[in-house]
Each structure stands twice: as C-alpha cells, then as structure tokens.
Amino acid sequence: MQLTINNLLPIYFPDTRKQTSEVWGKELSFQPGEMVKIVAPSGSGKTSLMHFLYGLRSDYHGEISYGEKRSIRTFNAEDFAAQRKEKVSIVLQDMRLLPEQTVYENLFIKHQLQPFHPVERIKEMTERLGIGSKLNSKCKTCSYGEQQRVAIIRALLQPFQFLLLDEPFSHLDNNNSMRAMDLMLEEAKVRGAAIVFADLERIDYFPFTKLYHL
Numbered sequence: 001m002q003l004t005i006n007n008l009l010p011i012y013f014p015d016t017r018k019q020t021s022e023v024w025g026k027e028l029s030f031q032p033g034e035m036v037k038i039v040a041p042s043g044s045g046k047t048s049l050m051h052f053l054y055g056l057r058s059d060y061h062g063e064i065s066y067g068e069k070r071s072i073r074t075f076n077a078e079d080f081a082a083q084r085k086e087k088v089s090i091v092l093q094d095m096r097l098l099p100e101q102t103v104y105e106n107l108f109i110k111h112q113l114q115p116f117h118p119v120e121r122i123k124e125m126t127e128r129l130g131i132g133s134k135l136n137s138k139c140k141t142c143s144y145g146e147q148q149r150v151a152i153i154r155a156l157l158q159p160f161q162f163l164l165l166d167e168p169f170s171h172l173d174n175n176n177s178m179r180a181m182d183l184m185l186e187e188a189k190v191r192g193a194a195i196v197f198a199d200l201e202r203i204d205y206f207p208f209t210k211l212y213h214l
C-alpha cells in the first residue's frame with residue numbers, strides 16, 4: 001500500500017508556502033519500508049500534516065490517498081476505523097491517553113482492539129522503555145515523558161503499514177528517545193512498514209531514507 005499526497009496545503013496557510021516547502025503543494029508518494037523524515041521549525045504545520053494524514057481533520061486543499069487512488073476525503077467513519085485498525089498507526093503530540101485508566105489498561109485496550117503481539121509484550125515493552133514500574137499507575141499521575149512512552153507503545157501494539165510520528169520525543173531525554181526509536185524501528189521492520197517522522201531538526205538518530213523540509 002502506498003501513501004500519496006498531492007498538492008496539499010492547510011486552508012489557513014497562504015499559497016506562497018508552496019514555494020518554500022518540499023511538502024506543501026508537491027506530489028509525494030511513500031512505500032511501506034521507507035523511513036521518511038519531515039523536519040520543520042515550530043509552527044510550520046507538522047501537527048496539521050499528521051492530523052491530515054491520519055484523517056483527524058480535513059481543512060486542507062489537495063488530496064491524500066492510501067493504496068487505491070481513493071482520496072481519504074471520501075472515507076466514512078467505518079473506512080477510517082478499518083484503516084486505523086490495520087494500516088495506519090500514530091503517536092500524536094498530545095498523546096490522548098485515557099487519564100483515569102492505568103498504563104496497563106491504556107495499553108490493554110489497544111491490544112484487545114486489534115492484537116499484533118501476544119499480551120506479554122505489553123509488560124516487556126514497558127520494561128524496555130523504563131516504565132515497567134508504572135503499569136498500575138493511572139496515566140494522569142504519570143509524567144509527560146512517561147505518558148509519551150505509553151503513547152509510543154500503544155501505537156506499536158497494532159498492525160500497521162504506516163507509522164505516523166508527531167514529535168514523539170518532545171518530553172524525553174536523549175537516552176530514552178533512542179531506546180524508543182530502536183523499538184519503533186524494530187517494530188516497523190517486523191511489519192515491513194514505513195515510518196513518517198515529523199520533528200524539529202534536533203533528532204539525528206532517525207535513519208531516514210527520505211528527508212523533506214516542511
């Protein structure tokens with residue numbers, strides 16, 4: 001399944017942004033297995049782009065399609081649900097965990113919806129990212145950095161061909177970021193999936209095969 005974006009621009013951006021961007025206003029396509037890095041300073045539209053690609057909002061000009069040449073604009077709720085269950089996973093910048101549920105519950109819910117790994121992997125992954133002792137803590141009591149690791153693991157518990165990352169390490173130190181990156185790379189490899197990683201310039205340990213300035 002290939003991801004294609006064609007002549008995209010947020011409706012709230014001036015047309016002139018197409019001239020300076022390597023993404024806005026361009027036609028790009030990405031295949032499973034590719035490592036795509038999108039770098040941009042704050043406020044240049046990384047979150048907007050990721051929300052468009054995941055179908056959380058559609059206030060853009062242009063088209064996005066996955067696989068068949070059908071624009072996701074034509075998707076109904078069921079189409080998006082099916083796509084998000086099997087094909088596209090995301091780590092959102094604002095994480096969107098269930099605050100009253102424990103770390104384990106947040107992850108188990110995802111596992112139940114569409115399991116990719118045996119349930120034991122939940123514990124293993126949390127230990128690997130240094131939050132094993134937080135399994136029974138409510139998410140609202142976890143630090144932002146801990147919550148970010150929960151959001152990363154949650155995204156890795158399902159099948160996907162594209163993993164979308166919106167500044168996934170904004171609350172993590174370098175060591176923890178690198179550990180999380182390693183895990184994400186392994187998980188993408190197991191699935192033969194692509195990663196689309198949007199971040200500020202500072203992360204230099206993502207082994208990208210394509211690089212774009214937003």
Ligand SMILES: Nc1ncnc2c1ncn2[C@@H]1O[C@H](COP(=O)(O)OP(=O)(O)OP(=O)(O)O)[C@@H](O)[C@H]1O
Nearest residue numbers: 012040041042043044045046047048049059093167
């Ligand atoms: N619905 C909207 N209407 C008008 N402007 C918007 C809307 N959504 C986002 N913007 C503006 O678009 C710009 C890009 O926002 P966005 O959150 O996509 O950037 P970002 O690159 O992810 O930023 P950051 O790195 O700070 O998270 C910002 O100036 C923001 O105020």
